Amino acid sequence: MVNWPYMSNKSKKMAVFATLQQQGSEISLSEILQLLGAGYSERSVRRWLAEMVSMGLVIAKGKKRSTCYQAITAISEKQISFNDKKALNYINQPLFERSPVTYNAKWLDTYLPNKTAYLTKELKLQLHHAGDQNKNRLPAGTYARQIYNRLLIDLSYNSSRLEGNTYSLLDTERLILEGAEVPGKLDEEKIMILNHKEAIAYLVNNAQKIQSNFNTICTLHYLLADGLVPTQYAGKVRDYGMRISGSTYIPWENPEKLNKQLEKISQKAALIKDPFEQSFFLLVHISYLQAFSDVNKRTSRLSANIPLIKNNMVPLSFNDISKSDYQSAMIxxxxxxxxxxxxxxxxxxxxxxxQLYAVTLEVINYDEVRVRYRQIRRKIISYIITHELFHEKLEQYIHNQVKKFIDPEDQPAFVQDVKEDLHEINPERIAGLGITVSQLKEWLNKYKK
Structure with missing residues (x-):
């Protein structure tokens, strides 16, 4: 596949919207540009904001240069008022007043897949209604690919944030999409986020064949823990004791027992038919076992997305969860x-x-330049492939055609659209281009050389 070194217009547009979502109040164009940093033209950002306003996703107040913008769906980390007051009252007691406990194997033993349920029928129906993106029975992972960049950023950011990582959402986006590090941040924080990126890519790229099994869980741990734990413990069960900060819980120490229990967890999970019940089961029991030297909760959060991605459900990004609420729930x-x-x-x-991803899809699917110049774009791509243009000749041909047919203010966005199409092209995407599968394969093979 062609590998173009740029950040696409769709990614930039999502970054603009994500920046607005992060703000608790309205914000001016100049402030948005300052938060976004280099690489964003004022004209493009202004145009994208106008699109979002017309779609009802953003509110604009004021006129001309005094205009301020605010996203309809803002991101928050409000604490939840838990209904389960009994558990909350218990864990809010001082540590010395709570009894020490060890791993309870009977809890897993009594769970019978498709008979026992942590989620009620009513809740599962609500979650299916909200998250089912597979109404057309598309291949596994299709929906995750549609929102891939947003998923990379949100899940990496939120899962890392719950571990105390201080990268902001925008810092995370720049690191993942542009490789831009934040001065003064710890290397460990950067590695944590980039490891999430690798683990999420593994889930999405293998969506059609991935299973909730022992090997997958260990692979996710390896990807998440690489460079953060000693090499011999990345992807492998620990062989020493550990304690949980802020809790009286004492996990098992015997590596043989840990291996067998992790295998049992994965076997039971694979039998659970409902994707949300399976997701929640993995989230609970991988965290509870604490089979690895570190990075257990991160592994559980990524594992919880296996059944959701496989079934084309909206993935779980752990948005709107405060760190303190999450810690209380885990205790x-x-x-x-x-x-x-x-x-x-x-x-x-x-x-x-x-809700957030439904809005994200609206944002990235609205591309006025792409629609307006569809025929010209397709003719350019067809000519490039049938005439076997590569490298400098390819760039020069695009440049000449753009100068001839595209309005000056639309040229940068149009070039991005052409390069995105070339980057993503495959036999399933050549309808209307007037080329054959063999012509495409020949072009791709020669380009790779």
Whole structure:
């Protein structure tokens, strides 16, 4: 596949919208540009904002240079008022007043796939209604690919944030899409985010064949832990004891028992038919077992997305969850085997994520330049492939055609659209181009050389 070194217009447009979502109040164009940093033209950002306003996704107040903008769906990290007061009251006691506990193997043993359920039928129906993107029975992972950049950024950011990472959402976006580091930040924070990027890419790229099994869980741990734990413990069960900060829970120490229990967790998970129940089961039990030397909760959060991505559900990005709420919910699991608090967080965050991604798709699917110049763009791509243009000749041909047929203010966006299409082209995407599959394959093979 052709590898063009640029940040696409769709990615930039999403970055503009994400920047607005992060703000608690209205913000001016100059402030937006300052937050975005280099690489964003004022004209393009102004045009994208106008599109978002016309779509009802953004509110504009004021006129001309005094105009300020605010996203309809802002991101927040409000604390939840948990319904499960009994568990909350218990874990809010001082540590010395709570009894020490160890791993309870019977809790897993009593869980019977498709008979026992942590999520109620009513809640599962709500989650299916909000998250089912597979109404047309598309191949596994199709929806995740549609929102791929947003998923990379949101899940990497939120999962890292819950571990105390101080990168902002915009910092995370720049690191993932542009490789831009933040001065003064710890290397460990950068590695944590980039490891998430690798693990999410693994999930999406293998969506059609990936399974909720022991090997997948260990692979996710390896990708997430690489460079953050000693090499011998990345992707492998630990062989020493550990303690949980802020909890009286004492996990198992025996590596043989940990291996067998992780295998049992993955086997039970694979039998669960409902994708949300399976997702929640993995989130709970991988965290609870603490089979690895570190990075257990991160592994559980990525594993929880396996059944969602496979079934073309909206992935879970852990939006709108505060770190303190998440810690409280996990302590309730460690010390009480009580999932109610985590169920509340899971449901709240998932439904919120569905709303945010529905808006994201609206933002990236509205491309006025792409629609206006569709025929010209297709003719250019067809000519490039049938006349076997590469490198300098390819660039020169695009440049000449753009100068002839495209309005000056639309030229940068049009060039980006052409290069995106060349980057993504495959036999399934040549309808209307007037080329054959063999012509495409020949062009791709020669370009790679």
């Amino acid at each position: 309730a699991i460690y010390e009480l085997n009580d999932v109610h608090m985590l169920v509340e967080l899971y449901a709240h965050s998932y439904q919120r994520t569905c």
